[in-house]
Amino acid sequence: MERFAEHIAHVDMDSFFVEVERRRRPELRGVPVVVAGLGGRGVVTSASYEARRAGVAAGMPTIHARRLCREARFLAPDHRAYAAASEEVFAVFAAFTPVVEAVSVDEAFLDIAGLRLAYPSPEAVGRAVRRGLMVQAGLPASVGLATSRLLAKLASRAAKPDGLRLISAGEETAFLHPLGVGDLWGVGEATRARLEELGVRTVGELAALPPGLLERRLGPSLGAHLLRLARAEGDRPVEASGPSRTISVEETFAADIAGRPALEEELLRLADRLAGRLRAAGVAARVLGLKVRFSDFTTIGRSRGLPDPVDTAQQVFRTALDLLDRAGVGLRRVRLLGLSAEHLDPTAAPRQLALEPSRWAEVEAAVGRARERFGRDAVRRARLAPAPRPPEPPLAK
CATH class of the missing domain: 1.10.150.20 (5' to 3' exonuclease, C-terminal subdomain)
Incomplete structure (x- = not known):
C-alpha cells in the first residue's frame, strides 16, 4: 500500500467557542459551559461536552438549555474573540501545508501529501497538528485522516473529543x-x-x-x-482557500415578526452588519445566502451566486430581497433571519469594473470610519432610525 495514501486530514476544533472562553477564563474548565444568546428567545451556539451530556445541543432555545443543565455557566457570544482565535488556528494549519480548505471558522481540510518526507506517517502529522494547536493557540482539536474528504470528516467525528482517527487505505468501505x-x-x-x-x-x-x-x-x-x-469513490481533492470561506450574521427576534415591511427592515439591518464585516476582513462575496427560521422552528435557506463580488450593504440588501422573494415567506411569522457571504475574494484582487461605478463603497467606507471613531450609532440609515417622538403638548395655563 502506498505510504501516505491517507493524505487528507480533517481538523475540527472541539467546542470552539466554549474553548476560546475557557482559554481566557481557566476557572471554566471542567464545568458545563454554554455559549448562547441570553435573551428570552436566544439559541445555543456552542456547548461544552459536560453540557452536552446533560442534553444541551447547538440550535436549541437557551431557555430549554437552562432547564436541562441548571448548573451550566451561560455566556453571551464574543464573535470578535472567536474570529481572532480562528486566525491563530489557520496560522497553525498554514505552517504545515499551503493546501488548506476552510469549511468554517473552526474546521478545515488539509492535504498533507507534501509532508511525506518530513514525517514517518499521516498519524505523525495529525499528532503534530493537534500539538501545534494546543501549544500555539491553547485549543483542543480532533483530527481525522483518510484517503478522501468525506472519510476524513467522518473520522474526525469518530475521534471526538480531542482525539485522532485514521481510516487506513483499503479499509474505507x-x-x-x-x-x-x-x-x-x-x-x-x-x-x-x-x-x-x-x-x-x-x-x-x-x-x-x-x-x-x-x-x-x-x-x-x-x-x-x-x-x-x-462506494468510497470519486471525492474531489482538497482545494486551497483563504482562512475563512463564510462570514455570517443573524438575529433572533425578541418577538416574532411578519409582513414584508418588517422583514425588509431587518434584512437591511443585517445587510449593514454583514457588509461591515466583509470590509473589515478585506473581502467581497461571490455567493450570498439567506436563512429564515419560522416560529415553529422550521428553517429554510436560499443562496445565489453573483456575477461580481460584493461588499456593500446596498448590494447585499438587493440580493437579500431577491432571496426573500424566492423563499416564499409570505405572512408566516419569523423567529430568526440570517445572511451569509461565501466564496470570498480579497478586495485587492482584480475585479471587472462596473459600467456605472457606484459611490456606495466610498460612502459605506466613510460610515465605517465614523462608527469606529464615535460608536456604531454615530451614523444610521434613515430607514433604521427610531421614529421621532411627537412634540410635547403645551402646558395648560
Missing part, C-alpha cells in the same frame, strides 16, 4: 458501510425518506443498489453522486 445513509453528503430528510422506501438505511445497503434504480428514484445527478460516495 469497512468503516463506511455500517453507517446510516444520513452520514453521506447530499442526504437530507427528504432523500433519506425516499431511500427508506427502498429499504435502504445503511451506506452498505445503498452501495449494493443497481445504479439504474437509484438514478431513477433520485435523479441521475444525485443518484450517481451518492453511489460514488457509498
